[in-house]
Amino acid sequence: MLLIRRFEERAGQLYGLGLIGGFCHLYIGQEAVAVGLQSAMTVGKDSVITGYRDHGHMLAYGIDPKVIMAELTGRAAGISKGKGGSMHMFSVEHGFYGGHGIVGAQVSLGTGLALKHQYSGDGGVCLTYFGDGAVNQGQVYESFNMAQLWDLPVIYxxxxxxxxxxxxxxxxxxEPLLYKRGESFRIPGIQVDGMDVLAVRGAAEVALEWTRSGKGPIIIEFLTYRYRGHSMSDPAKYRTREEVQDYREHHDPIDRAAKELETMGVTEEELKAIDKEIKDIVVEAAKFSEEAPEPEVSELHTDVLVETY
Amino acid sequence: MATELKMPALSPTMEEGTLAKWLVKEGDDVKSGDILAEIETDKATMEFEAVDEGKIAKILVPEGTDGVKVGQPIALLAADGETVSDTPAPPPAPETAPAPEPKDADEVDVPASQQAEGLPTPHVFDTAARDLVADVANTVDEPEVPEGTPLVSTTVREALRDAMAEEMRQDERVFVMGEEVAQYQGAYKVTQGLLDEFGPRRVIDTPITEYGFAGLGSGAAMGGLKPIVEFMTFNFAMQAIDHIINSAAKTNYMSGGQMRCPIVFRGPNGAAARVGAQHSQNYGPWYASVPGLIVIAPYSAADAKGLLKAAIRSEDPVVFLENELLYGQHFDVPQMDDYVLPIGKARIVRPGKDVTIVSYSIGVGVALEAAQELMGQGINAEVIDLRTLRPLDKATVLGSLKRTNRLVVVEEGWPTCSISSEIMAICMEEGFDDLDAPVMRVTDVDVPLPYAANLEKLALIKASDVVAAAKAVCYR
Incomplete structure (x- = not known):
């Protein structure tokens, strides 16, 4: 979680420095969701798909911060060779299927990945993330219906x-209680405190057991909060500073995890050492992303199609 | 040694800003994530957060200062354990220089005194999209109005807003609907102020549900209202394209003229600055291929205003394609009670005799820039802004071809099955005898738009390519 936090702060800074362009949606505040869920998944067996706020999900899956940061700066060493950018990052090797820029699109795509798991009988589950904005897109409900109809192994x-x-x-x-959105499709739903990484992890285990045992899809609504604006160009004037401050001071998922660790006997020095280690990783990733060369000019025309005709 | 905190670039187009308010004072300890200051950019007030921990040693730029350049040091941050007195005297504040031309902003040299310690100096991020925005001051683009009509410098953004407001004032049936159009004042601030004036009954925030609200809008139009549906960008209208084409465009025909669908679908279209493949597409050719639709894609603020008013009044469904990069550009707009332009009429924005350059939307600026360059090389180019893509004003294009006998099409979009293809076909079918050279086109490269700055630069149209094409058709 701390890695995601520090990575995103650095990404915000690089944006302010002009090293990252276009849109850049930061995950600060929501770290416990990706970490709690993905720590329960099996890399290489399960699959994960999300929208454009995707940096944290990749880090939570153990993908090298250097190649993520290098994608943000548009360099050849980036995970999409610099051709995707912040919103479009993928790692098929990890079973991470992106990184999608159109709100709600990943819900149908994730349901399709679940179909693949069922079809091939590989025992995998697709974890499909989306936000409180995407829940109003029609394709979400078209997907819900098929997922339940065909008992697809998908965690929404x-x-x-x-x-x-x-x-x-x-x-x-x-209906602002989003975990209820599957009711008319007979998909069970639960609501979880998304600022508590252990609660998220617990929910992930329940959901994985449910889907792996062939019972079909499940919906988990995580109550979370983003500290920054929607993207780097959103002034976020639609909420009060007090509201943001309250979340930072009283509900921060990292502070909460640190406190739990302390009660478990982890010393302050040990936590400081983690802090230092992560800072070094992020500084190195930022340095790498600034120094790595841009893509070769010939890359403009590669990857448009797979085959030549 | 203290670290200089520098004025950050907080929006894709920001070059300078106002340091509105400091939320920390000298001597305060800060940690990463703390909000240090409020900074007003060209679009909004943003919060500036700390990334590293330390103590605010010195505030270099007092709050309320306007015109603080991106990259200018605004405060000194002392590292942990360092005292304020250890910090060196602040470097002299740079003189306020005139703002650089937007297109050169990424090439501005930063004086050594501003070089960061440990941190690179902020600059506006590199994007070829900025080069698409021509130097408007150099464009010959006078609106068609009676002599003596006063002209007011207006941004495209304001012109669009004014068009909507004027039509809403005079026709109760007109209303605006879309994502963030009301309380947020528009994702790109095009609907700024409309909620205040017209209230939530007529300025409606929708959920993120494009297919749904495009259908709702079409239904309301069938029932007799005149909706303006804003898409945050036309990339998101892909979710709704079924209603635009199958519901809105075909209603009048299928009902034998009984049922109309007078709706305007509007929003930004085309490439923006480094927003990647899913957010950088020109849908002009897509919609222009559909009978039953009107498709408008203006360049100047005056055309944006006059044509949006015409679109709202039209009894037909209109797809109105704007361009994000043009929203902030100033043009002269005639100060008239009711400035409405005819749909389906192209305009000669620069008369010439040696070669015709046809374009639309942001391509017009690129074409005008090329025309200026060509003038220096002894080629007098005529530039035509199509303004409406469907119905296409063939007469103006063919009339110009008759005079110049050479033609180049400029399009910020893909080449295949494009407006360029269409213009070339028309020239072949109906202007063959007037052609002294094959028609050429300058378009974006035929690939999804890459994110990397260097590849993006290669993918988008450039004035130099237009110059080369114009010279080629002139055999020069």
Missing amino acids: AIENNKYAMGTSIERSSS
Whole structure:
């Protein structure tokens, strides 16, 4: 979680320095969701797919921070060779299927990945993330219906950070309790504190058991919060500074985890050592991403099609 | 040694900003994530957060300072354990230089005194998209109005807003609907102020549900209202394209003229700055291929205003393609009570005699820039802004071809099955005898738009390519 936090802060800084362009959606505040869920998944067996706020999910899956940061700066060493950018990162090797820029698209795609797991009988589960904005897209419900109809092994993880860009959940959803969204499809749903990494992990284990045993999809709504704006160019004037401050001071997932570790006997020195180690990793990733060369000019025309005709 | 905190670039287009408010004072300890200051960019007020921990040793730029350049040191941060007195005297604040041209912003040299310690100096991020925005001051683009009409410098963003507001004032049936159009004042601030004036009944925030609200809008139009549906970008209208084409465009025909669908679908279209493949597409050719639709893609603020007003008044469904990179550009707009332009009329924005350059939307600026360059090389180019893509004003294009006998099409979009392809076909079918050279086109490269700055630069149209094409058709 701390790695995601420090990575994202550095990414925000690199954006301010002009080293990252376009859109850049930071995951600060929501770290416990990706870490709690993905720590329970099996890399290489299960699959993960998400929207454009994707840096944290990749880090949580153990993907090298250097190649993620290098993608953000548009360099050849980036995970998409610099051709995707912040919103479009993939690692098929890890079973991480992106990184999608159109709100809600990953819900159908993730359901398709679940179909693949069922079809090939590989025992895998697809973890499909989406937000409180995407829940109102029609394809979400078309996917829900098929997933339940065909008992597909998919976990729908709704990251409810309360705001779809500038629109609060109350202003966009007739039913703001998002875990109930599967009811008319007979998909069970649970709501979990997304600021508590152990609660998230516990929910992940329940959901994995449910889906792996062939019972079909499950919905988990995680109540979480993003500290930064929707993207780097969002001033986030639709909420009060007090509200943000309250989350930072009283609900921060990292502070909470640190406290739990202390009660478990981890010393302050040990925590400081982790802090230092992570800072070094992130500084090195940033340095790598600044120094790595841009893609070769010939890369403009590669990867458009797989075959030549 | 203290670290200089520098004015960050907080939006893709920010070059300088106002240091609105300091939220820390000298001597304060800060840790990463703390909000240090509020900075007003060209678009909004943003919070500036600390990345490293330390103590605010010195505030170099007082709050309320305007025109603070990106990269200028604004405070000194002392590292842990360091006292404020250890920090060196602040470097002299750089003189306020005139703002650089947007296109050169990424090449500005930073004086050594501003070089960061440990941190690179902020600069506006590198993007070829910025080069697409021509130097408007050099463009010959006078609006068609009676002599003596006062002209007011207006951004495209304001012109669009004014068009909507004027039509909403005079026609109760007109309303605006879309994501973030009301309380947020528009994702790109095009609907700024409309909620205040017209209230939530007529300025409606929707959930993120493009297919749904495009259908709702079309239904409301069938029922007799005149909706303006804003898409945050036309990339997201792909979710809704079924209603635009199957519901809105075909209603009048299928009902034998009984049922109309007078709706405007509007929003930014085309490449923006480094936003990647899924957010950088020109849908002009897609919609222009559909009978039953009107497709408009203006360049200047005056055309944006006059044509959006016409679109709202039209009884037909209109796809109105704007461009994010043009929103902040100033153009002269005639100050008139009711400035409405005809749909389906191209405009000669620069008369010439040696070669015709046809374009639309942001390509017009690139074409005008090329025309200026060509003038220096003894080629007098005529530039045509199509303005409307469907119905296409063939007469203006063919009339110009008749005079110049040479033609180049410029399009910020893919080449295959494009507006360029269409213009070339028309020239072959109906202007063959007037051609002294094959028609050529300058378009984006035929690949999904890459994110990397250097590849993006290669993928997008450039004035130099237009110059080369124009010279080629002139056999020069």
